[in-house]
Amino acid sequence: MPSSFRQYRSEAASHSHDDFHQIIIADLGVLDLEIEGRGGCVAGRKLAFVPAGDTHAYCANGMNRFLVLDVDVGLAARTGLEALWQKSGGSPYLEVATGYANRLTGLLRGLEQQRAYAPIRTAAPSDRHENQQSPNMSVINLASIAGSESIFADDRFICGSLRDVLGHSIIVQRSDGTANAGIPMRLQRLLGWIELRLSEPVGIADMAMVAAQSESALFAAFQRHLGTTPMRWLTDQRLQRAYAMLGDHRNTMTLGDIAREVGFTDQSAFSRAFARRFGHAPIMLRRNLGSASKTIISR
Structure with missing residues (x-):
């Protein structure tokens, strides 16, 4: 091919x-x-x-x-x-x-x-x-x-x-009401680049290089257009991906594997970050999903 x-x-x-x-x-x-x-x-x-x-x-x-x-x-x-x-x-x-x-x-x-x-x-x-x-x-x-x-x-x-x-x-179709509306092209380019590397180590220096701007300018762009810092945005994207993976009943990966898949080398640190973001431990989401599946099957 x-x-x-x-x-x-x-x-x-x-x-x-x-x-x-x-x-x-x-x-x-x-x-x-x-x-x-x-x-x-x-x-x-x-x-x-x-x-x-x-x-x-x-x-x-x-x-x-x-x-x-x-x-x-x-x-x-x-x-x-x-x-x-x-x-x-x-x-x-x-x-x-x-x-x-x-x-x-x-x-x-x-x-x-x-x-x-x-x-x-x-x-x-x-x-x-x-x-x-x-x-x-x-x-x-x-x-x-x-x-x-x-x-x-x-x-x-x-x-x-x-x-x-x-x-x-x-x-997916483009519309003028997309979440990226008004975001500069260089920042859109960076966000897409990060989105494909959530499992990899990504630092501020890497982001600044891809965005072709200084680290201080990068922080200013994130604050202005996304209302957060680069690393907080990165962590939130990782946790959202983990949430989607845990919510998929077809996904049989362990919590440790999911943690690594979204860039966390420590499962405990992943669980703490997940709980702060969503209000409950990741294992609870999986257990609740399993209980819901059993209820549907029993019907």
């Missing part, structure tokens, strides 16, 4: 491709899209499924990096990816459920090991799918660097991860 990391420029460009669908996943930044007249974006847990044959326009501002997967139409049908997309509502814009965002990071981190060996280059006309390359993007062509031992050389891994992602996605 052809895959590449791409960086997009601010100049809008458009194209279409008839023999494959395209799935676009954010690693950093916000990609504005218009697919057959339907506007939306790719950022954080929001991804795009571009159907084969649909004309789409795209542009991005500032630092950005996106994983682009070209999924052969036949492969999408055989593996059920197309059916899952249709089950999600058939919208080109999807948002992965909070508890399953780690599937996106799994795909992205699977390529991090390749970064040192894959300098970004400007796409040339000789690249595969000439019509989809343009001066508006730079590309890392993974097919030229991924050896047989790379997990991305195995379509089964990719398709399995995508099935998880699409199977736990909901339709």
Whole structure:
């Protein structure tokens, strides 16, 4: 399955491709899209499924990096990816459920090991799918660097991860009333970047680098637009993800595993933070969910 990391420029460009669908996943930044007249974006847990044959326009501002997967139409049908997309509502814009965002990071981190060996280059006309390359993007062509031992050389891994992602996605459409309305693009870019790394160590210096501003300017931006500090916002996002994971009856992870999944190395510290945020220990949420399930079954 052809895959590449791409960086997009601010100049809008458009194209279409008839023999494959395209799935676009954010690693950093916000990609504005218009697919057959339907506007939306790719950022954080929001991804795009571009159907084969649909004309789409795209542009991005500032630092950005996106994983682009070209999924052969036949492969999408055989593996059920197309059916899952249709089950999600058939919208080109999807948002992965909070508890399953780690599937996106799994795909992205699977390529991090390749970064040192894959300098970004400007796409040339000789690249595969000439019509989809343009001066508006730079590309890392993974097919030229991924050896047989790379997990991305195995379509089964990719398709399995995508099935998880699409199977736990909901339709999302852009509206002027979104939570990010009025938030500067560089801060939106940072929030999406953090959202995909809640299980990883993230510090103020990392945030400032991604936002391309000083640490003091970063604190001022968070206070002005979000009413909190960067680390408090990060902790709240981690706890909200943990709440969603604990509230999902299909999730059988232990409390320790969930704590680590949302960036806490100490389960006790996680439980204390969770109790302060939601008024009860995380184990109580799981117990209450189990009791409710038993009541439904008994009926």
